[in-house]
Amino acid sequence: xxxxxxxxxxxxxxxxxxxxxxxxxxxxxxxxxxxxxxxxxxxxxxxxxxxxxxxxxxxxxxxxxxxxxxxxxxxxxxxxxxxxxxxxxxxxxxxxxxxxxxxxxxxxxxxxxxxxxxxxxxxxxxxxxxxxxxxxxxxxxxxxxxxxxxxxxxxxxxxxxxxxxxxxxxxxxxxxxxxxxxxxxxxxxxxxxxxxxxxxxxxxxxxxxxxxxxxxxxxxxxxxxxxxxxxxxxxxxxxxxxxxxxxxxxxxxxxxxxxxxxxxxxxxxxxxxxxxxxxxxxxxxxxxxxxxxxxxxxxxxxxxxxxxxxxxxxxxxxxxxxxxxxxxxxxxxxxxxxxxxxxxxxxxxxxxxxxxxxxxxxxxxxxxxxxxxxxxxxxxxxxxxxxxxxxxxxxxxxxxxxxxxxxxxxxxxxxxxx
Amino acid sequence: xxxxxxxxxxxxxxxxxxxxxxxxxxxxxxxxxxxxxxxxxxxxxxxxxxxxxxxxxxxxxxxxxxxxxxxxxxxxxxxxxxxxxxxxxxxxxxxxxxxxxxxxxxxxxxxxxxxxxxxxxxxxxxxxxxxxxxxxxxxxxxxxxxxxxxxxxxxxxxxxxxxxxxxxxxxxxxxxxxxxxxxxxxxxxxxxxxxxxxxxxxxxxxxxxxxxxxxxxxxxxxxxxxxxxxxxxxxxxxxxxxxxxxxxxxxxxxxxxxxxxxxxxxxxxxxxxxxxxxxxxxxxxxxxxxxxxxxxxxxxxxxxxxxxxxxxxxxxxxxxxxxxxxxxxxxxxxxxxxxxxxxxxxxxxxxxxx
Numbered sequence: 001x002x003x004x005x006x007x008x009x010x011x012x013x014x015x016x017x018x019x020x021x022x023x024x025x026x027x028x029x030x031x032x033x034x035x036x037x038x039x040x041x042x043x044x045x046x047x048x049x050x051x052x053x054x055x056x057x058x059x060x061x062x063x064x065x066x067x068x069x070x071x072x073x074x075x076x077x078x079x080x081x082x083x084x085x086x087x088x089x090x091x092x093x094x095x096x097x098x099x100x101x102x103x104x105x106x107x108x109x110x111x112x113x114x115x116x117x118x119x120x121x122x123x124x125x126x127x128x129x130x131x132x133x134x135x136x137x138x139x140x141x142x143x144x145x146x147x148x149x150x151x152x153x154x155x156x157x158x159x160x161x162x163x164x165x166x167x168x169x170x171x172x173x174x175x176x177x178x179x180x181x182x183x184x185x186x187x188x189x190x191x192x193x194x195x196x197x198x199x200x201x202x203x204x205x206x207x208x209x210x211x212x213x214x215x216x217x218x219x220x221x222x223x224x225x226x227x228x229x230x231x232x233x234x235x236x237x238x239x240x241x242x243x244x245x246x247x248x249x250x251x252x253x254x255x256x257x258x259x260x261x262x263x264x265x266x267x268x269x270x271x272x273x274x275x276x277x278x279x280x281x282x283x284x285x286x287x288x289x290x291x292x293x294x295x296x297x298x299x300x301x302x303x304x305x306x307x308x309x310x311x312x313x314x315x316x317x318x319x320x321x322x323x324x325x326x327x328x329x330x331x332x333x334x335x336x337x338x339x340x341x342x343x344x345x346x347x348x349x350x351x352x353x354x355x356x357x358x359x360x361x362x363x364x365x366x367x368x369x370x371x372x373x374x375x376x377x378x379x380x381x382x383x384x385x386x387x388x389x390x391x392x393x394x395x396x397x398x399x400x401x402x403x404x405x406x407x408x409x410x411x412x413x414x415x416x417x418x
Numbered sequence: 419x420x421x422x423x424x425x426x427x428x429x430x431x432x433x434x435x436x437x438x439x440x441x442x443x444x445x446x447x448x449x450x451x452x453x454x455x456x457x458x459x460x461x462x463x464x465x466x467x468x469x470x471x472x473x474x475x476x477x478x479x480x481x482x483x484x485x486x487x488x489x490x491x492x493x494x495x496x497x498x499x500x501x502x503x504x505x506x507x508x509x510x511x512x513x514x515x516x517x518x519x520x521x522x523x524x525x526x527x528x529x530x531x532x533x534x535x536x537x538x539x540x541x542x543x544x545x546x547x548x549x550x551x552x553x554x555x556x557x558x559x560x561x562x563x564x565x566x567x568x569x570x571x572x573x574x575x576x577x578x579x580x581x582x583x584x585x586x587x588x589x590x591x592x593x594x595x596x597x598x599x600x601x602x603x604x605x606x607x608x609x610x611x612x613x614x615x616x617x618x619x620x621x622x623x624x625x626x627x628x629x630x631x632x633x634x635x636x637x638x639x640x641x642x643x644x645x646x647x648x649x650x651x652x653x654x655x656x657x658x659x660x661x662x663x664x665x666x667x668x669x670x671x672x673x674x675x676x677x678x679x680x681x682x683x684x685x686x687x688x689x690x691x692x693x694x695x696x697x698x699x700x701x702x703x704x705x706x707x708x709x710x711x712x713x714x715x716x717x718x719x720x721x722x723x724x725x726x727x728x729x730x731x732x733x734x735x736x737x738x739x740x741x742x743x744x745x746x747x748x749x750x751x752x753x754x755x756x757x758x759x760x761x762x763x764x765x766x767x768x769x770x771x772x
Contacts, residue, residue, distance in 0.1 A: 329675030331492040389499075393672045397665055404661045411654050415646075 025068035026077045027060035048148045050157070056110065063096060064088065091131060093140040094119050121220035128220075137178060144168055163201065165211035166192060188212075191269035210236065229267075230260040237261075243354040256289075275312070278305040278353070304353050307365045311349060314372035315342045321379035330382040335375045342371035438649035444631045445644035451521035452629055456656040457663055458518050461511035462617070464667070465549075468504035469606065476556070478602035480595030483558035484681040491678060502671030510667065512550055512697050515543050523735070523755050526742045527630035533736035535627065538620040540733050545613045550695050552605040558598055563682035564692045566601075567593045572705065575718050576726075594684060633745040693769065700765035701725055703772075732758075 048054060053062070061068045065083035070076035078084045088096050098119035100106055107114045122128040122141075130138040144160055151158035159168045170189035172178045179186045192198045192212070200209035215224060215232050224232045234241025244250055244260060253260050264286070265273065278301045280286055290297045322335045345368030352364040425431050443452065475494055477486040490497035519539060522528060528536035555566045570593065574584030589596035635643070646652055694702050704725075708717040715723075731738065741748040 329673075329677075331488065331498070331678065333488065333678075334492070389672050393668050396668055400661050400665045400668075404658055404665075407654055407658045407661065411651065411658065414651055414654070 025059055026071045027068055029071060051148055051150050052152055090136050090140045093142060094122050097141045118219045125221045139172060162207040162211050165213055169212045188268050195270045196272045197270060229262055233261040239351050240354045247356045249356050275305055275308050300358060303358055304361055307361055308349055311346050311365050311368045314369055315346060318372045318375035321376055325379045325382035328386045330386055332382050335378040338371045338375035342368050439647060441648035442645035443629055443648050443652045445646050446635050448525055453656060453659045454514055454518040454521055457659055458514040460660045461507045461514060464507040465511060468500045471500045472504055473606060478599050480598060483598055487557045488678060499671060502675055503667055505676045506667050506670045508550055508553060512546050515546050519543055520759060525632045528736040529742040532627055532630055535620060535623040536736050538616055542616055542620060545609060547697055549609050552601040554695055555598060555601045558682045559679035560682050560689055561679055563593060564688045565694050568692060569694055576722055633747055636745050696766060699769040700762045703765045703769035
């Protein structure tokens, strides 16, 4: 089996070397021959032809050093050259990649807006800090970006393309052996996968949904702290963040070292909140502080739920009435604007709960009631109009029928007289 | 001086009433067919009246047409009724013209000396269908837009004059606001004028030549034939039929209103299920079934040529059906008529089923 895989690899390598745009230098001329006799590391050579560095005209020596001009002389090509690095140690990777990627002048040739702070960011990350402390069991550049098959971040084949990020992170974070001793659990991916974000990203393929890096950062990946978590969630959920920060609970959470958003919504396994969540039960997160079931906060939750339930009922009723008027063929397209407005306010009302202010929630919902009422009123008017048309039709039909009967009698009388 | 006398002195009213009273309508099993022409005329009158009322509010143009129709059906008092009656009577108008044409055909009423009545009738049918085609686009909704696109594409496939026809219809290379304005002009000015003149000729011919009877009735001795006076007997029966039709239109208008749909967006992709008006469906379905190439010519072109040839033959029936002029029913032409009716019905139903 091993021989067979070597054989297949050899054929693959030959195919690569003869069909590729790889630089025809000393590195390629020797290493591809050598590798034909080795059990090739597929991961390292897969997609090498499409690697962004090869595409941009870089060669092996640009990362590994050596003299690519020295054909058929191993010493001159590698060992006698001061810059030769050979296999780059994990601990050296940030520095080697940073030679180019941290040089704004060099990188500007590829894009005017390209970032060059990756390495600096990396050293501030948990990965970088641990690496500096001598822990080599942490992610370095190639763990996330792959080796020799590196694609731009917006290429769907890239391991750091939005849809692939959770799997890439999980490659290490889901591995109990790798994570052993880190003090971290390895169930983040499983939790994320069922979350509202995971479903949106991985099932609905909505790349605007957050992956791991959107909350934890890219190169400067760190776990968000109590102080930053609401800012991180708030970078997307802006209104929720602002409302909560202005609420009386904001300081209470900070003083009690409670994570703000996470306190109610969890993290990683953030499920779609329901209106029923406002009605507490003994398993609810709120119970941890508000232990009395008759607590004033509990009553507030019930009131919030009542407001939303009432608005939902009104919107449902409006939808039903508008639909039935439309089914009767009435022109009700303007009412769909009211329905849309009411639905938008329902979402705003749910958001306004983060103010934990009954008056504010009630006020937000009131304009939703008005829009829903307008749609109901419009639909009822349309149905009245339909009834009017039916009545008109009935009267018109009766008159026509009577006229037709009289006409028929007249015709019969004419024919009888004849 | 009574009004009648006053008018009589000026427009010879008495001679007209004398003519109406003198005019006789044959009574036999097919007398009911005579009402179909009258109903078609009645529906045309409804079209004119409701059409004029709609013109008062309708605004042609890509940015105003849809909105103005929406305004008519939702804000204008009884505007909805005008639009519904106009749309329903348009469809019934074409249906009754078709029925009228086939009853005339099977009664052999096209035979000498009524060839001109047949020719003018066929032209009226073609104009009525063009009325429908041009009017369908006017609400400027999605379905109408793409149906017009498909319909004008078919016209564009006609050899030699296709490109010219396509540009003439569309007022450009694509269906656009310019097409809408052009269709509006055709629908409310050109077609009504031409149609009215031709209808006048058609009616004058019918009145001057009297009602035709089928060949077997022609063979009957004069004493065995039955008649009724046109006025008032037949005229009152006509009126009775019109009242029934008016009642049916009112029912359809209230219980089966026409959807306004969504506004046409020339940049949007065509929605599924685009189909023409029902009276074009048999042709549309046939074109869909014809293979891409028939012998050495394109399938669509082949279909158009077949329809053109069929139309010419149908138009020239008074010339081609030699036996009819001898008051003999030709089996060949009877079966051609029956097959044509079956073909139209089957293709239309098929078109709506797929």
